[in-house]
Amino acid sequence: MHTSQLPLFPAVNPQVSLVTVAHLTPEELEQRAMAAIDAVLEAGHPMICAWSSGKDSSVVANLMLNAARARLERGESCPPLLINHSSITVENPEVQALASSEIEKMRAYAADQGIPLTVRVGHPTLYSAFACRVIGGRGLPAFPDTRGDCSVDWKVRVGDRLTAEAYAELRHVTDMPAVLMTGVRREESSARAASIASRGERDDGIWTNAEGGMRLSPILSWTSDDVWTYLGYCAAGMIPSYSDFAETMRFYRDAGGSSCVVVASDMMDARKGGGCGARSGCVTCTKVKSDKSLTNMVESDADRYGYMKPMLAFRDFISNTQYDWSRRSYVGRTIDKDGYIAIAADTYAPQMLEELLWYALSIQATLPRAANFRYVDRRELFAIDMLWSAYGLHKPFHALWIAREVERGNLKFPPKVKPVQKTPVPSYGRIYVGSDWDGIDTPKVAGLFDAPLAMAEEGCGIGSIGTRFTRDGRIVTDFDTTQQFEIDEEGAFLFLEFEADRHIAEFHRDDAEWTAAARIYLRYGFVTLAKGAHARWDGLLRRTEWRQQNGLHGQPPLEHLIARCDAPARQEEALFAEAA
Template identity: 40%
Template sequence: MQTQDLFEVEKAADTQHSLVQFSREQPMDRAMRLIREVFDERHIAVWAYSGGKDSSATACLLLTVAADYRRRGLSLPPIYVTHSSTGVENPVVAALAMAELTKMKAFAAKHDFTLIVLTGEPDLNSSWPGRVLTGRALPTYPSSPTMDCSQSWKVDVGQRLLKEAMIKADGHKGWNRPVVMTGVRSGESAARDVRIAARREHGDGIWSNSDGDLRLTPIFSFSTDDVWETLGYAAAGLLESYSDFSEVIEFYRDAGGGCVVLSADAVRGSSTPCSTRSGCWSCTRAGKTDRSAEQLVESNPTKYGQLKPLNRLRTYLVNIQYDWSLRNHLGRTIAKDGHIEVVADAFTPETLRKLLIYTLTAERLSGVPIISAAQLILIDAKWSASAFFPPFTAIKTYFDVVDRRMYEQAPEVPYMPPSPVPRVGRIFVGEDWYQVTGINSMAGMRDPLMELHHESCDIKLKALKNGALVCDYEEGRKRAVDEDGAMDFLAFLAEDYIRDYCRDDNPDWTEGYRIYQRLGILTNGLGHSRMMDEILRRSQWLQSKDLHGQRSVDELKARCTVLYESQAALFDCV
């Protein structure tokens, strides 16, 4: 069938006319034409870069067109590049992405066009240490109803960076509205195609999303072959690109387990290019095996050996998902009828302490930063607020591992098969845990020591809607830990506080949280005083009833006022 006949058939079928274009121009030529149209219409370009092959191919074409514009003496609008870091990416990919961003900046400087790189990471509470090691939530498992980690670590960060780029773009006068470019391709998976269709995304030029923002997906209809062909042209020097992508190609080759990536000498060949994906080293949603990480280690143990302790920790987390003996059975909320549930929930305090040890050990053995000083303080503060441990236990654990080299890797345990969640019963609590008058008026977020020095420390009290008085500390947009303050605390004060407060007979395990506030290291989120006051009061009440810290299922069962007898068989397995 002739090209014109194909055109008439497709037109009559009322399909996307992108198929028509494919019969007339090559995918790379088409993508660069679409990018040129953005520049021709004087739009500022905003590009979301991840470091993967699709992202690299799009960046290659975008910056190649930009360099061509400047070489021809044409004016070029500013280009913004955003890059989000989850904090737990495969360290090989993370290092690769940062190296490529550096090359982009050098390429822009060489060709005299404006390239602005914006990077970001999840907020403190949403980070992997802030989410898992604090005990706030379990890892995101395959059975988890939502991908909270992906939303918090990628989507939210990406949207925040995009919003920042759009605001900055508005400050450039003389240019038209920004167009956001992505490396989305159709046909990668059924789930992705559903989302693409919902957005009405296409590859025929600039399109608008539901908010009216302008978008462009230049490699929308690229096959995997087309992606590798683009990188192959750059590697062969047939495209003037910011990179030869040798590190990108090497990574996919090593992670693919036998797949052959197109080489510079054979831009198009018969071999099937590698489509390996590699995400976070901590990804428990991927299932029992992270084949990409294992293949990297197998392909070059010397180069990728740093992944072994990280993958060991990840595998441990996957294998213990249904080990109910490692779960805290005392609920975190008190119902309106005054009962607290005794049911397998998040990890036990001792499991969290062990996970901190395993993580710090993996960090030291791999050389990959995982827990910052601010995150460590947050872990310790949350353990204290929940009365999991005496104050500064997490800090003491940190010194044991880091300074005293008490390393302990995650154990190699068998995978526990799925089983029903054990539900033991309920403990009657009543309402006296949250009395805000009398002797209980000094509980929660009250800080008697600071109040004694209110004139010199300028600490005032504020009344909550329920009548409770709390210290009126400064609040921020979200709960935050000052990184410099955290580092100073670890260097100069921590040992003294561990000596004075970190003991089992401490009458108030929540004191650590208030000390961090008192020192100005920890800041609550705006409007969170009521929530934190309730958490601290509940923890103090639990300690007064010997329900704090590590409690066995048998202990809790004996305290239940209501037992779920139908669950008896499940109790025994725990």
């Protein structure tokens, strides 16, 4: 930790126009940003810093902490400060380690200086995380030519949730509204610059977003070189800082494959370069064609980063098979208003999902303990098994069976495949099932009504779990709910230790009722549904039961599905002939 007693740079006028900011020295930029932050604190506003562990947000966090430090040294008060950090769980392990280390340094620095700082770390919901979303079969990964909604689920919504929680927390200690501060910079891209202009962002004082939230963008006009020069001053001990940022610089250097990063010994020379633009997100990201950061790291230092090579292979396997239609399911999950199920390439096929889980568990089983990384943790393993059962993708407890196989040393790793060229999405027609297949009086489709549990409750007089009616008049078991789909860690552990093998032996077979695992998990009580989701899960289970009764569960041979299709559309006739 660097806490040099050297004075901060001489104060400058914070009201310098944006036109002249480009002519300010790094010292003047630093003091200008400090003055803007101090003005917010002087007005009594609590401050929230959105921190990612990257270079820009690290500068902003240090500016905030130093502004608070200066106020306390002058004998002035300081409102509460918060650091919000969104962890996406499948982030590059080196980034995860960096974030954890830097957070501890922030806490130590704040405690040492008497700064009122709280650090909050948020994660995606279990249902939206990579394991459930992709391996659980809920949806496909984000590809270059598809919507990137994973970033919304894993970053934006987590950040919004943390901010809302922070606002609620701060309302109990102050009447002054909080100001959210970010490290956004105009230079980053033309698109971002346009967005910044449309929002009216400024770096010399508070601005307000469309929802009325108070914001501050203190390094809005900084260049990448300005950022690295500032971190270089911190590394040299010329600016008080919670960190020497050595690990931050090392990551950017190794991920960027360049020597552009400022280091203490040659920080002034670094002003001549173009700065480092290396970015790294999750190790599963397929939104880009290739993960240059991860590739650079693996190639730059095999001894240090070689353990991530299988991760890169896993990412490349997913990316390169985007248009491999043999890895897709062809039975639609919904029934349209006319009573048809579409037969077309859709989400991943059960076999592909099995491969992904096997690869993920095998890779994480061989990682060094220090990596502290999991594609799939225990809760997510059960969530995957729950979804596979509810969707009718695999026989009951298949995910747990795969996990047991990996534990026995039966490891599988992603093959190296060439990118499959883009072709039109295959669509073969529709299967007519009618509109009365799941009529309210249909005896063979139970949905979320657990008859054995109901009989046990009635016979024993326990009465802890009753029944309820959905809006469409169906009776379902009134399982417990929470704000979101959740799995109790301790309950999952106990089931895995004492019940899993027995249930695998009894139910892990093709002729079992494939929704059995989902019901059993709910029956044991360590899986809870989201509030208001009874009807949705009831419909999902009913459709799966009906599909199993009609041979449409799992992964039916494509030729069988085509044979059952009603008259295909004209544009699909060529595909029929090709598939035949």
